[in-house]
Amino acid sequence: MSKGITSKNDDYSAWYNELVTKADLAEHSAVKGCMVIKPYGYSIWEKMQAALDKMFKDTGHSNAYFPLFIPKSFFSKEAAHVEGFATECAVVTHYRLKNDGNGNIIVDEDAKLEEELIVRPTSETIIWNTYRGWIQSYRDLPILVNQWANVVRWEMRTRLFLRTTEFLWQEGHTAHSTAAEAIEETERMLNVYADFAENWMAMPVVKGIKTANERFAGAVETYCIEALMQDGKALQAGTSHFLGQNFAKAFDVKFTSKEGKLDHVWATSWGVSTRLMGALIMAHSDDSGLVLPPKLAPIQVVIVPIYKSDEDLAKITEFADNLHAELKAKGISVKYDDRDTQRPGFKFAEYELKGVPVRIAIGGRDMENGTVEIARRDTKEKQTIAQDGLANRIEALLEDIQTNIYQKALKFRSENITEVNSYEEFKQVLDGKAGFVSAHWDGTPETEKKIKEETKATIRCIPLDNKQEEGVCIYSGQASTQRVLFARAY
Amino acid sequence: MSKGITSKNDDYSAWYNELVTKADLAEHSAVKGCMVIKPYGYSIWEKMQAALDKMFKDTGHSNAYFPLFIPKSFFSKEAAHVEGFATECAVVTHYRLKNDGNGNIIVDEDAKLEEELIVRPTSETIIWNTYRGWIQSYRDLPILVNQWANVVRWEMRTRLFLRTTEFLWQEGHTAHSTAAEAIEETERMLNVYADFAENWMAMPVVKGIKTANERFAGAVETYCIEALMQDGKALQAGTSHFLGQNFAKAFDVKFTSKEGKLDHVWATSWGVSTRLMGALIMAHSDDSGLVLPPKLAPIQVVIVPIYKSDEDLAKITEFADNLHAELKAKGISVKYDDRDTQRPGFKFAEYELKGVPVRIAIGGRDMENGTVEIARRDTKEKQTIAQDGLANRIEALLEDIQTNIYQKALKFRSENITEVNSYEEFKQVLDGKAGFVSAHWDGTPETEKKIKEETKATIRCIPLDNKQEEGVCIYSGQASTQRVLFARAY
Numbered sequence: 001m002s003k004g005i006t007s008k009n010d011d012y013s014a015w016y017n018e019l020v021t022k023a024d025l026a027e028h029s030a031v032k033g034c035m036v037i038k039p040y041g042y043s044i045w046e047k048m049q050a051a052l053d054k055m056f057k058d059t060g061h062s063n064a065y066f067p068l069f070i071p072k073s074f075f076s077k078e079a080a081h082v083e084g085f086a087t088e089c090a091v092v093t094h095y096r097l098k099n100d101g102n103g104n105i106i107v108d109e110d111a112k113l114e115e116e117l118i119v120r121p122t123s124e125t126i127i128w129n130t131y132r133g134w135i136q137s138y139r140d141l142p143i144l145v146n147q148w149a150n151v152v153r154w155e156m157r158t159r160l161f162l163r164t165t166e167f168l169w170q171e172g173h174t175a176h177s178t179a180a181e182a183i184e185e186t187e188r189m190l191n192v193y194a195d196f197a198e199n200w201m202a203m204p205v206v207k208g209i210k211t212a213n214e215r216f217a218g219a220v221e222t223y224c225i226e227a228l229m230q231d232g233k234a235l236q237a238g239t240s241h242f243l244g245q246n247f248a249k250a251f252d253v254k255f256t257s258k259e260g261k262l263d264h265v266w267a268t269s270w271g272v273s274t275r276l277m278g279a280l281i282m283a284h285s286d287d288s289g290l291v292l293p294p295k296l297a298p299i300q301v302v303i304v305p306i307y308k309s310d311e312d313l314a315k316i317t318e319f320a321d322n323l324h325a326e327l328k329a330k331g332i333s334v335k336y337d338d339r340d341t342q343r344p345g346f347k348f349a350e351y352e353l354k355g356v357p358v359r360i361a362i363g364g365r366d367m368e369n370g371t372v373e374i375a376r377r378d379t380k381e382k383q384t385i386a387q388d389g390l391a392n393r394i395e396a397l398l399e400d401i402q403t404n405i406y407q408k409a410l411k412f413r414s415e416n417i418t419e420v421n422s423y424e425e426f427k428q429v430l431d432g433k434a435g436f437v438s439a440h441w442d443g444t445p446e447t448e449k450k451i452k453e454e455t456k457a458t459i460r461c462i463p464l465d466n467k468q469e470e471g472v473c474i475y476s477g478q479a480s481t482q483r484v485l486f487a488r489a490y
Numbered sequence: 491m492s493k494g495i496t497s498k499n500d501d502y503s504a505w506y507n508e509l510v511t512k513a514d515l516a517e518h519s520a521v522k523g524c525m526v527i528k529p530y531g532y533s534i535w536e537k538m539q540a541a542l543d544k545m546f547k548d549t550g551h552s553n554a555y556f557p558l559f560i561p562k563s564f565f566s567k568e569a570a571h572v573e574g575f576a577t578e579c580a581v582v583t584h585y586r587l588k589n590d591g592n593g594n595i596i597v598d599e600d601a602k603l604e605e606e607l608i609v610r611p612t613s614e615t616i617i618w619n620t621y622r623g624w625i626q627s628y629r630d631l632p633i634l635v636n637q638w639a640n641v642v643r644w645e646m647r648t649r650l651f652l653r654t655t656e657f658l659w660q661e662g663h664t665a666h667s668t669a670a671e672a673i674e675e676t677e678r679m680l681n682v683y684a685d686f687a688e689n690w691m692a693m694p695v696v697k698g699i700k701t702a703n704e705r706f707a708g709a710v711e712t713y714c715i716e717a718l719m720q721d722g723k724a725l726q727a728g729t730s731h732f733l734g735q736n737f738a739k740a741f742d743v744k745f746t747s748k749e750g751k752l753d754h755v756w757a758t759s760w761g762v763s764t765r766l767m768g769a770l771i772m773a774h775s776d777d778s779g780l781v782l783p784p785k786l787a788p789i790q791v792v793i794v795p796i797y798k799s800d801e802d803l804a805k806i807t808e809f810a811d812n813l814h815a816e817l818k819a820k821g822i823s824v825k826y827d828d829r830d831t832q833r834p835g836f837k838f839a840e841y842e843l844k845g846v847p848v849r850i851a852i853g854g855r856d857m858e859n860g861t862v863e864i865a866r867r868d869t870k871e872k873q874t875i876a877q878d879g880l881a882n883r884i885e886a887l888l889e890d891i892q893t894n895i896y897q898k899a900l901k902f903r904s905e906n907i908t909e910v911n912s913y914e915e916f917k918q919v920l921d922g923k924a925g926f927v928s929a930h931w932d933g934t935p936e937t938e939k940k941i942k943e944e945t946k947a948t949i950r951c952i953p954l955d956n957k958q959e960e961g962v963c964i965y966s967g968q969a970s971t972q973r974v975l976f977a978r979a980y
Contacts, residue, residue: 029620030564031557031607036620039552039635046553062529067521068609068640068656069580072587074520076595086587090559091597092609093583097562097576097645105566107581107606116597117521119558119582119609130519130526139831145529150558154585166558342631342701405774 007287012231016282020160023290023353025277031157033158033165033393034164037274040354043167043298049148051200051295052170052272055192061144061172066126068150069117078250081124084217088154090165119152122241124269127173128251130341135175135265137256143175151273161278162235162490169273175265176389177255179244182266183221186242189270190223193238198449201276202293202406203227203283204413205237206436206485208461213445216269220244226460226485228413229282232434234460234487237279268285278490284370284378284405290355291378291406294398301334301394302325306344306363311489313338319387323360326391352377357401358394378405419483423474426486430457436487440480442473451475459488497777502721507650508774513843515767515778516650523648525762530844533788535658535767539638541690542660542762543787545682551634551662556616558640559607564615568740571614578644580609580655609642614733614759617663618741625665625747625755632675633665641763651768652725652980659763665755667745669734672756675713676732678904679760682712683728691766691899692783693717693773694903695727696926696975697953703935706759710734716950718903719772722924724950724977727769730760734779745781754804768980774868774895780845781868783895784888791817791824791884796834798855803828806852809877813850816881822888842867847875847891850883868895909973913964916976920947928976930970932963941965947976 005022008015020026025041037045053063071091075082096111127145136142148170155165176182191208197205203490205225215222219241227237248254255265284291294300303323305316320336327334335356337347344361351359361373372390373384378401385393401477410462416435420426429437441447441459452458461486471480495512498505510516515531543553559582565572586601610616616640617635624630638660645655662679664674680697687695695715705712709731717727738744738754741762745755772783784790794811795806810826817824825846827837834851841849851863862880866871868891906925910916919927931937931949942948952974961970 019542021690026621027623030561030616031559034557034559036557037555043552045555062533064529064532065527065535065658067519067524067526068642069521069524071520072595072597075587082587084588086595089585089587090582090607091584091587092580093597094581095579097565097572097579097581097608099576105562105572105576107562107583117580118587126520130517133517152558168555247929377876 005287005289007065008214008230010284012036015287017160017279019281019285019289023355025281026160028160031165034156035160035164035166037168040298041277044280044292044296045274047296047298048200048276051169052192052196053148055196056146056170056172059188059192060118061146061174063148063422064145065147065149066123066130068120070120070123070126072118074129075118077125078246079217079248080246081218085121085153089121090152090154092117092119120149121153122269122271123149123151123171124173124247125251128247128253128267131173131175131265131281132251132253135253135255138177138258141175141177141255141265142181143187144172145174146170146172158435159278161274161281162468164274167274169271171269171271174268175248175253176268177257177266179261179266181367182268183242186221186223186240186268186270188268189268190225190238190240193240193270193272194225196272197225197227197237198406199239200293200295201280201283202295202402202409203279204406204410205235206463207465208463208485210239210461211445211448211484212458213448214458216241218243218246221247223464224461226436226487227279227283228416229279229490230412230488231282232416232488234436234485235275235279235282236460237276238270238272241266241268243269260269283409285355288349288380289353291304291405292355294402297355297357299335299354299356300332301358302347302351303334303336303360303362303456304344304347304351305336305338306361308364312364312367315364315367319362319367323390327394329393330395332395348375358397360394376401378408390480411433415486420474421471426457426474427455430455430486430488436460436485438483438485439474440471440482441484442476442478442480444476444478447473447475451486455459455488457488460487460489495777495779498720498775501619505777509771509775509779511649513845515771518650521655523645524755525650525654527658530788531767534770534782534786535764537786538690538766539660539787542682542686543638545686546636546662549634549678549682551636553638554635555639556613556620558610560610560613560616560740562606562608564619565608567615568708568734568736571708571740575611575643579611580642580644582607582609608637611641611643612759612761613637613639613641613661613663614950615741618737618743618757621663621665621755622741622743624846625743625745628667628748631651631665631667631745631755632661633669634675635664636660636662638773640793649768651764651771654764657764661759661761664758665738665743666758667747667753667756669756672734672758673732674714676711676730676758676760677756680715680728680730683730683760683762684715686762687717687727687850688786688896689717690783691770692785692892692899693727693769694896696951696953698953698956698975700729700951701935701938701949701974703938704948705925706731708733708736710736713954714951716926716977717769717773718925718977719769719980720902722906724926724975724979725765725769725772726950726979727766728762730759731758733757733759773899775845778839778870779843781895782845782847784847784870784892787845787847788823788839789825789844789846790822790888791848791850792837792841793824793826793850793852794834794837794841795828796851797828798854802854802857805857806854807859809852809857813880817884820881820885824886838865850884866891866897907975910964911961916947916964917945919944920945920976920978924978926950926975928973928975929964930961930972931974932966932968932970934966937963937965941976945978947978950975950977950979
């Protein structure tokens with residue numbers, strides 16, 4: 001393991017970049033803007049996928065797979081959609097390379113596509129073009145489909161996990177016979193995301209609605225979950241869109257209702273991406289490395305033997321093997337690290353960097369005393385405890401860590417939602433501790449835009465359970481009926 | 491459910507296409523050569539993925555993710571590799587569209603890439619370029635990484651699952667310090683594939699080595715598993731490549747050995763794809779629809795109530811719910827189909843089409859008699875049996891079906907490996923029952939090529955456990971020391 005990383009208080013951005021790289025989560029690739037997700041990083045993503053996939057299936061969804069490529073003409077069919085994505089998409093124009101005779105491999109101009117293909121930035125268009133063939137009657141509805149896929153949005157400035165040209169995600173695309181049912185689905189999936197963020201990622205989120213400016217290109221309403229990072233910036237962690245009949249109209253998808261009436265189908269789409277990896281890292285980690293909630297940690301417990309003789313090691317190994325078996329039976333993932341090429345101190349630092357929630361160290365003296373040293377990653381507390389009943393204690397400890405990480409993040413967020421009543425105050429908070437700033441806004445896109453230009457803060461959302469209160473817009477002085485949440489954001 | 495499908499004896503190709511579509515496995519998309527994998531088809535693929543992924547992890551591999559795009563220059567670095575893939579790849583040349591002012595969306599020529607990007611047809615080049623940064627010493631080896639991904643190979647003539655421009659697959663890419671260790675890995679993964687094909691897909695395979703002509707572009711040796719379809723054509727179901735030091739040399743990946751010597755790293759790669767879906771369908775299915783091995787069936791047991799009164803239905807439902815719970819506890823997936831919109835006969839045909847291994851029908855009389863009617867999909871045998879101990883009987887029956895499907899396929903294959911000793915005989919068999927034709931070959935690419943031109947048969951493999959025997963090449967009359975397996979293939 002290499003030396004420590006920059007302190008997050010000194011340079012949050014450097015801290016993040018170094019952590020992602022040094023903890024073996026991801027790295028930049030030779031392809032501009034595209035990342036390599038390394039095995040350790042990917043194993044966390046796999047745990048996220050498994051949990052989310054189960055939640056999707058438990059709410060009645062099935063997975064399917066649609067083409068990577070979208071014909072350019074499909075893009076143009078939904079006006080707002082193409083407006084939103086045209087300026088950042090990878091375009092396939094040819095289907096063959098050739099040798100130019102001098103040993104150079106060049107594009108074969110004889111293999112030019114009649115119609116360019118876009119590498120999907122999101123799949124509404126290709127999916128709704130497909131759904132046209134699947135839907136005739138109300139009996140074919142609802143369609144509740146999800147896709148796990150890679151997507152490409154050409155980004156000029158990228159950051160590992162947070163903003164990359166290619167990223168992995170899931171995109172749900174559902175079709176319904178009524179607006180009410182589609183809205184219910186939109187909200188259901190928002191709740192699934194919030195549940196996942198809070199109960200798996202241990203990351204509190206605000207559920208809300210985006211303003212028109214921040215809406216998904218083609219949506220009638222965009223719901224979102226917004227999280228707060230430790231540097232006081234917000235991060236959009238997931239979105240769920242009520243698409244109305246926009247895509248059904250663009251792709252002519254109609255159904256016959258029970259009453260025999262022909263109508264366009266109602267749609268939703270919703271997605272979360274590998275961006276969640278960035279959120280997970282930034283929400284909890286510290287200067288020693290990752291802090292992972294136990295539910296998403298690929299290794300939940302590491303056992304490190306500390307020994308002076310082979311005899312010591314043999315005894316410790318026997319004990320560790322039994323503990324390993326006991327923990328495995330409880331569904332807890334354990335690593336026993338008896339490498340003789342590294343010292344315990346090196347191993348301790350490595351597992352701190354990797355965010356392993358519980359570390360158990362066992363020495364010769366421990367074996368005599370019937371004890372172990374147990375260290376939790378979140379608080380860095382160490383304790384010597386009895387070997388008797390250890391597996392149960394560890395199980396309880398993992399639950400405690402999961403809760404504690406969440407509570408810590410919740411406390412941080414509570415302390416960093418600030419109500420302000422003037423534009424001066426607003427700017428002071430933003431330039432100070434930042435966080436979410438709750439302020440009155442006149443409801444116009446113009447004001448929102450100006451505030452963004454002047455302060456780089458955007459309206460993260462109008463919280464779902466928002467209190468209605470009379471006030472005046474901090475910028476325009478116009479009347480307002482509710483506060484909205486502003487923040488600078490990733 | 492729509493009417494029956496073409497008989498496979500009348501037109502095997504039409505039978506396959508209709509089956510794939512009507513059983514809701516996949517369909518053609520609006521993008522030429524790309525398919526949509528529908529939810530039912532995808533749920534079978536997910537079962538395949540889960541089983542394979544576990545086997546990969548049990549043999550020490552981790553998953554990771556590498557970029558979709560490969561810079562054109564990387565492609566040219568391994569001569570045989572670029573030769574093999576250049577003529578069939580999708581090329582990204584631009585990263586933006588724009589509105590031409592008349593409402594048309596066109597490619598923005600100001601956003602032309604300096605270097606074209608290839609949509610990966612396979613990832614050796616981008617991965618070995620990455621491994622250069624991961625490997626310095628023997629301590630960094632082996633690297634045992636797998637990737638689940640989509641890849642694109644531009645195909646002019648496509649068939650659902652069997653040959654599509656975009657397909658889903660896994661590609662393992664490992665790095666080793668010795669040739670022997672890399673060869674061992676290549677063979678280990680071939681055995682994993684054979685194990686999966688035989689014990690999960692119930693599809694017997696021949697393990698063998700490809701001739702130089704059929705070798706993967708860039709490999710030193712390509713191992714394969716070859717299966718026989720019911721129409722007597724062969725299908726390559728998986729490949730495992732020993733890449734020697736070819737990619738390490740092309741991408742300058744060296745390591746320092748224990749002895750302090752600098753050497754290039756040894757490599758393997760291995761993959762299976764959604765093509766296996768095609769193999770699964772063609773290996774077992776019949777004119778009534780899919781025949782799925784229970785281990786890969788998304789629904790293993792379907793229960794259909796047959797009732798005349800609500801009272802009947804209530805009793806049957808209570809019984810079905812209990813049975814459902816009992817089977818679920820055994821890890822068996824069950825569907826209770828009490829839709830009142832369809833008649834039992836319709837449902838029976840639907841589940842036959844979908845390949846559900848066991849169907850249980852329960853009527854009012856059954857409830858009085860304490861019986862059920864049980865039908866197995868593979869043999870279509872029906873039986874009335876006691877409700878007592880039903881869950882255990884079903885569990886045993888599913889195992890029996892898994893075995894029976896395999897045995898049937900094995901018997902078919904045994905009957906369709908024909909030894910021939912002359913070119914006349916060779917052609918007769920190919921034009922007759924076809925299957926694998928075991929014949930002497932002089933070992934030259936020229937003879938292999940001529941036989942292929944004249945008969946469309948290729949050498950599927952030189953079986954791994956091949957018997958050495960003296961003979962003469964059926965084509966050239968030259969001396970030969972072993973028979974090889976020819977076939978016409980998918």
